[in-house]
Amino acid sequence: MFEIKNLKFMHILDIEHLIIDQQVTCITGSSGSGKTTLLRMLNRMNVPDEGSIFYNGANIAKTDVVRLRRSVVMLGQTPILYSGNVRENLQIGLEFSQKPLASEEALLESLTRVQLDKGLDESCGTLSGGEKQRLCLARIMLMNADTYLLDEPSSSLDKETEHFIIENLAAFANERQKQLIMVTHSESIAAAYHDSLIYLENGQIGSEPQ
Amino acid sequence: MDLTVLQLALSYVFVLILLVIFKSRGIRREKEILIATTRMTVQLTAMGFILMYVFKNPSWWLTLILVFVMISAAIFNSIKRVKTVMSKQLKLIVGFSLVLGALTSAIFFIVGILGVRPWFNPQYMIPISGMIVGNSMTGISLGANKLCSDMQDKRPIVENSLMLGATPARAVRDIINDAFDSAILPTMSNMLTMGIVSLPGMMTGQILSGVYPITAIKYQIGIMLAILGSTGLCVILFVTLGYKTFFTKDGQLIR
Numbered sequence: 001m002f003e004i005k006n007l008k009f010m011h012i013l014d015i016e017h018l019i020i021d022q023q024v025t026c027i028t029g030s031s032g033s034g035k036t037t038l039l040r041m042l043n044r045m046n047v048p049d050e051g052s053i054f055y056n057g058a059n060i061a062k063t064d065v066v067r068l069r070r071s072v073v074m075l076g077q078t079p080i081l082y083s084g085n086v087r088e089n090l091q092i093g094l095e096f097s098q099k100p101l102a103s104e105e106a107l108l109e110s111l112t113r114v115q116l117d118k119g120l121d122e123s124c125g126t127l128s129g130g131e132k133q134r135l136c137l138a139r140i141m142l143m144n145a146d147t148y149l150l151d152e153p154s155s156s157l158d159k160e161t162e163h164f165i166i167e168n169l170a171a172f173a174n175e176r177q178k179q180l181i182m183v184t185h186s187e188s189i190a191a192a193y194h195d196s197l198i199y200l201e202n203g204q205i206g207s208e209p210q
Numbered sequence: 211m212d213l214t215v216l217q218l219a220l221s222y223v224f225v226l227i228l229l230v231i232f233k234s235r236g237i238r239r240e241k242e243i244l245i246a247t248t249r250m251t252v253q254l255t256a257m258g259f260i261l262m263y264v265f266k267n268p269s270w271w272l273t274l275i276l277v278f279v280m281i282s283a284a285i286f287n288s289i290k291r292v293k294t295v296m297s298k299q300l301k302l303i304v305g306f307s308l309v310l311g312a313l314t315s316a317i318f319f320i321v322g323i324l325g326v327r328p329w330f331n332p333q334y335m336i337p338i339s340g341m342i343v344g345n346s347m348t349g350i351s352l353g354a355n356k357l358c359s360d361m362q363d364k365r366p367i368v369e370n371s372l373m374l375g376a377t378p379a380r381a382v383r384d385i386i387n388d389a390f391d392s393a394i395l396p397t398m399s400n401m402l403t404m405g406i407v408s409l410p411g412m413m414t415g416q417i418l419s420g421v422y423p424i425t426a427i428k429y430q431i432g433i434m435l436a437i438l439g440s441t442g443l444c445v446i447l448f449v450t451l452g453y454k455t456f457f458t459k460d461g462q463l464i465r
Contacts, residue, residue, distance in 0.1 A: 043373065044460060044461070044462065045369070045372065045373060045462060046462070047458075047460060047462060065460050065461040066375060066376075066377050066461060069372065069373065069374070069375045069461075070375035073373065073374060073375060074373035074374075075373070076366075076369065076370055076373060078366060080366055080367055080370035082367070092374070093374045093375075096371055096374045096375050096376035096380060096381075097374060097375035097376070098375075139374075140374070143374070143375075145375075
């Protein structure tokens with residue numbers, strides 16, 4: 001659970017008070033409204049100029065940043081793959097966060113979850129944009145973090161796959177009691193899967209346009 | 211055999227040949243080659259006179275001043291050779307790594323291995339330090355170039371690794387290793403061809419001035435290993451301290 005108090009960042013964000021405590025929270029708003037910046041604040045990829053953010057009651061400015069990021073994992077907008085095959089790309093998140101590596105079964109299950117029909121030893125060189133995005137999603141789902149920050153997690157997917165994947169993500173959050181905070185442009189995704197909806201307008205919490 | 215002034219003057223025929231080539235092919239480099247030739251001549255002549263003086267009047271402080279002038283010039287040159295903008299902190303780390311790495315290696319080699327007494331004996335201290343510092347300078351500037359350009363080009367990857375809970379050190383591990391590798395590689399390839407393709411300058415100089423070839427070779431092997439060690443030490447100091455300047459204390463990448 002996050003609580004944001006009097007947060008200011010350049011001319012991008014100005015949030016007086018915000019609580020994010022639902023299982024699936026969607027952040028929407030037009031381009032440049034500060035959605036990604038808000039998400040990056042939550043695991044201290046960006047630092048506010050003023051104000052505080054509390055995660056499960058603790059001020060994140062006073063928490064060890066690496067520990068925070070291992071608990072609050074973030075998936076950026078552009079899917080990033082590392083050198084190596086599918087298996088190595090799946091395991092690297094666990095390696096980064098110094099957690100035990102996943103079993104063969106868990107790796108295969110993570111691929112099924114994101115509907116990626118690839119072998120673990122296949123090279124990542126030929127993956128399409130959508131496949132890369134799904135591989136990155138599978139990677140972070142394996143990490144068993146407490147909270148997931150997802151920036152446009154379905155931007156490279158077609159409509160059908162998009163709904164399948166997000167539904168799966170929401171189910172995953174539900175099953176394992178994880179929190180999902182997701183920036184999305186897609187109104188249908190936000191409408192279908194949110195427990196709570198944050199609409200940002202010029203860096204402030206606005207009311208959703210009708 | 212000493213060289214006469216006339217013999218030395220005749221060597222400049224090589225520069226003339228180069229000038230003719232540049233002129234006939236329309237490559238506009240005449241000014242640069244003249245400047246390079248003049249600077250080399252003046253700098254070496256000056257160094258010759260300085261060395262003559264220092265050898266006649268050996269003192270620890272004079273030797274140290276000369277070594278520090280060489281190191282300062284090397285720091286300045288390493289920084290100048292880096293194509294991307296370096297932060298002030300990173301420039302300081304270039305200096306710190308060169309001073310600590312090259313000086314430690316030079317003193318260990320000269321005093322510890324060669325057993326030169328007194329330790330500041332300028333006949334050993336100045337030329338050997340010069341070779342060690344010069345080669346370490348090339349290593350550091352290669353490493354700095356690679357580190358700075360990779361930190362720029364691979365920024366999204368580093369950021370992604372941080373988002374996944376990597377420590378800054380882990381997030382840049384491959385970048386650091388690549389920078390170290392690219393800095394040390396030229397020294398190693400140089401060693402591979404040494405004695406077959408090239409006879410190194412120091413050894414050639416010693417042989418020409420009458421030293422027994424086996425003695426010259428023993429010195430050459432020793433100095434090559436010292437260069438390798440010093441380059442490695444300087445570059446590892448530089449990359450392991452230098453990467454930190456790209457992050458805030460809170461583990462964010464500096465814009």
